[in-house]
Amino acid sequence: MKAFAFERLARATDAASAVAARPGAMFLAGGTTLVDLMKVDVLTPETVVDVRPLGLSSIDVSDDAIAIGATVTNSQLAWHPVVRDRFPVLSEAILSGATTQIRNMATVAGNILQRTRCTYFRDVHALCNRRQPGSGCDAVDGFNRGHAVLGVSEHCIATHPSDMCVAMAVLDADVYTVRRDGATRSIPFRDFHLTPGDTPHVEVALEHGELITQVVISNLPAARRSHYLKVRDRASYEFALASAAVVLDLDGDTIRAARLALGGIATKPWRATEAEQSLTGRKATDSTFRDAAEIALAGAVARQHNRFKIELAKRAIVRAFANAREAKV
Amino acid sequence: MKTKISVNNTTHELAMDSRTTLLDALRDVLGLTGTKKGCDQGACGACTVIVDGQRVLSCLTFAAACEGQHVVTIEGLAKGEELHPMQAAFLHCDAFQCGYCTPGQILSAVCAVREVHEGVPSHVTRDVRQTVNVATLTDEEIRERMSGNLCRCAAYPNIVAALRQVLAEEVRS
Secondary structure, three states, X not given: OOOOEEEEOOOHHHHHHHHHXXXXXXXXXXXXXXXXXXXXXXXXXXXXXXXXXXXXXXXXXXXXXXXXXXXXXXXXXXXXXXXXXXXXXXXXXXXXXXOHHHXXXXXXXXXXXXXXXXXXXXXXXXXXXXXXXXXXXXOOOOOOOOOOOEOOEOOEOOOOOOOHHXXXXXXXXXXXXXXXXXXXXXXXXXXXXXXXXXXXOXXXXXXXXXXXXXXXXXXXXXXXXXXXXXXXXXXXOOOOOEEEEEEEEEEOOEEEEXXXXXXXXXXXXXXXXXXXXXHOOOEOOHHHHHHHHHHHOOXXXXXXXXXXXXXXXXXXXXXXXXXXXXXXX | OEEEEEEOOEEEEEEOOOOOEHHHHHHHHOOOOOOOOOOOOOOOOOOEEEEOXXXXXXXXXXXXXXXXXXXXXXXXXXXXXXXXXHHHHHHHOOOOOOOOOHHHHHHXXXXXXXXXXXXXXXXXXXXXXXXXXXXXOOHHHHHHHOOOXXXXXXXXXXXXXXXXXXXXXXXXX
């Protein structure tokens, strides 16, 4: 591992300043991505600023929203009684990822900023436009069974690995940030992550040194009937091959409104808006859900080893909606 | 850089390179070699320790980030000669073969049992709104809750039995 300076600061703006002032500085939260990638020299910060002492670790519940501090751990959030009650899709998504040890370390902000698990990104001897802009992509013609089929470009097909973010996307969370001058802003979740296009190394809509302070989820009564379904190679402790987060608002057996987000198959947490709209006013049958699934995957682009993901994702969507339909709320 | 860490109720002020992980600090600086280095990349769980009451991976934790925190390792679990109930259960159930993953398994199991008593759900809990009940806890629940600790000897059935034993003892008492 490359040597680095370690800093602990007490105020969010000081932490933002410390990183903004130095191109080689990075924020550290739970460390489950950063420390891992520093060990294999994929990330080589000169300065690491620990954000856990900043006091951003509370979950504030009000009647109309839940505000989640940046360093709230994944476990705290998944186990929170109000989250489980109002937003089961979020608890389910988090609990389906990693292990208890890792969820106890990983933070909400860190999860949002986690890096892809693409093996070529993680191998400094491979070509990767995300890690080294302009170097090429070994995944496009390589072993790409785990790679994305939505939001891809010829420069990058890396999958966004998060489960939690798929639920955040379906719930229309807002990401709040602060910059070194104290200016704050909120970024809608769907605008936060970027598809690779010609610039795979630009992954999120943050400036260097801009610090996530909290994530806010506005109340959504329909989310009481929400669900996360994850399909993977192992029963536990594995990233998704395909996953679906759904919210289903029913009037009897008719769909008043529906929401759908996809994971494991896209380069960012993927909101399937057209598929959602196709469901409005229709009967909540499996064939209706299948129609929506066809729309959601219409733009999919497969490579040599990941074609199976398209059908897998469609079936995951149908099953997720069917499970939500049957849920007791 | 200097970091003040409490390990098994003793506070240490350690002078270390910032790159030192909690795992390496425990083993190489403090000589507490009960915590094992398996994969050293967050995959196997052999390095599991308890920090401020929560089970975490010491290999992915910088020691410098533990300033002011309280760490419990396998060496801090027994009371003198009296084994912790989970240590005794691992012996009684023959829940290990080579023993390399065992310290991490035991610390993880201690927390898993506490989490069950707190009633928090896991991935396999049918309804996350429900409070988990010790009496109806399935083996599938125990396996999911322990999935962060790999055992290459595959002592898994006996590890599940050890957790069951402790859960049953605690319900009885």
